Amino acid sequence: MLHNLSLGILLLGLLEFGYCRTLSFLRYFQQEEYSSSRFLAWIKEKRAIDTRGTAILALAGLLSLILPGGWTTLVIAALATLGLSIVVRIAEEDPRRSGKLKLNMTQRASKIVLVSFGLFALLATGPVVLLLKCCGGGERDLAYFALWGICMAQAPGALLVVANKLLWPAEKALQDRFYADAKRILREVDPFVIGITGSYGKTGAKAALGDLLTQCVGPTFWPKKSINTVMGITRTIREALSPVHRFAVIEMGAYNRGSIKRLCDFTPPKAALVTAVGIMHLERFGSPENVYVAKSEIAQALPPDGILVCNGDSPNARRMAVEHASGKTLLYGLDQSAGPLDCYASDIAFSAQGTSFLIHWGGRSFPGRTPLLGRPALSNALGAFTMACALGAEPAYAVACLANLAPVDNRLVLDSKAGSVSFLRDAYNSNPTGFAAALEVLQALPAKRRIVMTPGMVELGDQQQAQNRRLATMCASVADLVIVVGRINREAILAGLADAEYPKAQIVAVETRDEGFAALSERQSPGDLVLIENDLGDLLEGAVRF
């Protein structure tokens, strides 16, 4: 009886452990967009294997072999269960409530948990039944079961992949149905679709264009935040596209060659805005040329009388305007040195109130301002302005509307309090252009001391080291204190700072962003301006410990 009870108690502990771990792994699986290969690669890279549960189970197994049976076994099982519970309930955070990117329990996530944990429970319970039925309850059963538990502790990640595979046919059918429904709505509403793509800046440009068109020309639909995949767009179309909409601004994300073409087949654009063709996500594409080819799919999808608006400051976006010119092709930018621009801004100045400028368009100049900060935001606003004017907006009114644009979350947003520490949050995935622009704003705004906290930039392929080093050197001329977060780019950043002979006493290197903020609060004082550059997703942040 005691024997059965011990196994039962440990089984309960293992089940609770398995359930919580399933959720923990699911958070990362979800961040990898349920891609099995990317998720498994992440597990491999981060060595996301269980150590805590394994240690407890190993100890329990060992003790049950050494110590006499009976009550002792029961105590060992109870302590092991308690230990497992403490690990997952107290030592580890609930992925649904904490962490920068929380686990979002969507219907799909719930189904995956159900199947995945079902498999876990089946696999965990099976041996217990087997031990009781067949072996008749031997002295060493708890040790055997603990050994099996160690295997099971490693299983949740793999089981998620299996569950996802099992559920895929039903999920695919559901997605197809939603896709067809969204297609039908698009056909019925028939808005003028403007596609936006770019290595960076597309979300900001989308929000600015959606707003300008709504204010200046007519009601416009645009998926909020950075929704840029077929399923994300499908969902927003079904929820929010209505017959009142004259325009639809669709952000098109490229993950590989063909992904923009797929989006263009789904929502065929009549106009396209290309904000930049850079070196972001180089690891996914292989080469800068592949990035260019992938982004060009948007220009190729335009009809003969289409409108193509490209950022002339980005050499490859400029190249696209030449190689894939459309019915009407326009270039915008902040720098005329690379060639003529149809729309450009000059007299750019930054202040705590935002950015002021002079826009040149159609042979006229319009003074204006926007609460948005930095050259990238101004460039996006300019791209939106050019497109809106091409679609019938009155330029002087469009300039007036730029003054009322709302900043996009965490993209160089100033959070200032008089008599306190001010923050410039540029927390979104960073790139060399954005980083340099953030430093320019940091330099331009009044502050007692300027502090930069960053883990550097990622996904820059073989240029990652060099670019981080270059930007670190730029930091040296602006910042009074640099806090380097994590180990991903630590070496490169320190080397860049050393290149500029930056005093070591003004550098702090920490492991995690929490430690970074702790270091910051120790050193900050009123009047300081802190640039938070690139607040990486949990996925990329340091080591994962289980």
Place this chain on the structure above:
Amino acid sequence: MAKRRKIAVLFGGRSVEHEISVITALQLMLAVDPALYDITPVYIAPNGCWYTGDALLNRTFYASVPGSLSALTEVTLLPKPGINGLTVQATGLVLPVDVFVPVFHGQYGEDGCIQGLFELAQVPYTGSSVAASAITMNKYFCKVYLGAHGVPVLPAALINRDDARADIEATVESICSRSEFSSFPLFIKPCNLGSSIGVSRVGAKHELAAALAKVFRYDTHALVEPCVSEIMEINVSVRDVGRAQASVVEIPVSQSGVLSYEEKYLRPGGKKSGPSQGMASLSRIIDPPDLDPDIRNEVVSHAVRSFSLLGCSGVARLDFIYDLAAGKLYFNELNAFPGSCAFYLWARTAPRVLYTELINDMIETALRTHQSFASLDRDIGLRALKGA
């Protein structure tokens, strides 16, 4: 004990002041006398669907909208006389209602829209009628109407969004060419909104276009007014108890020259930092002892007269501007249903009117008005068609 009347308190709605309406309604429902009235809360979600359920009495409920709506019952008011209640969407059952109490700020609730629905359904409702609500919601109409009746108002220009979109430069020039707007600062505000949303104080000509564009995010018409530089705002509430009765006056204290939405509603009240209590938590001096009695009397007399001229009912708040430099008083705007129902003014008026009494009187007035309308002869038969 007399039978308790069933009242439906309607709030939320599709206006930008949705949240403020919820705050006012929660306050109001707490003040309703439970011995006299049985409350049915009706929440109009931002998407326009109507819901009822006891969960609506709890402030925390609104933090999880729209997810939490699924626990409620969807209802509607059909524009058909004789139903005398709310119809449950799913079952067609009727929840009887004796009096409808609209607690809305802004569009669709305070501007005559929902009042029109009550008229069609022929049900008693508190507050102003369709016409009075519609005129008072439109700041321009209200000024022109009262101005024509001799109530002093500041000059104003009405700007149409379509004109501004077509040629903003010409619009700006036309404003600046008018002598009454030749010097800055100017106030630019939405014509049909309250709560300071979209309002700008413009210090120079080059800021005018952006301020107009800001208004046109929320409204199709903008109002341009000169800015009284040495300003004292004076507000007073007027209510209908068979005759128009005025409360004590108040002087709201603003920190930035124009009361922003944040100042009105987002600043926590008093020293204790807690959830916003709407207008009731604003910094103000109620019944200022050192206010010149002549000014006070002028405010009260213009307020009572304006309330009557517009045909308002229920409880309204009228806002005046006193130009300290010129010693001149101007009517500014009228809120047909003011934030917090202006109860904080009535609590200080002699004789004192507590919030509960304020609500009782509103409901009884609504029933009287309804009866008065019911006595009108509307049935003159189908003489023209039958005679044909």
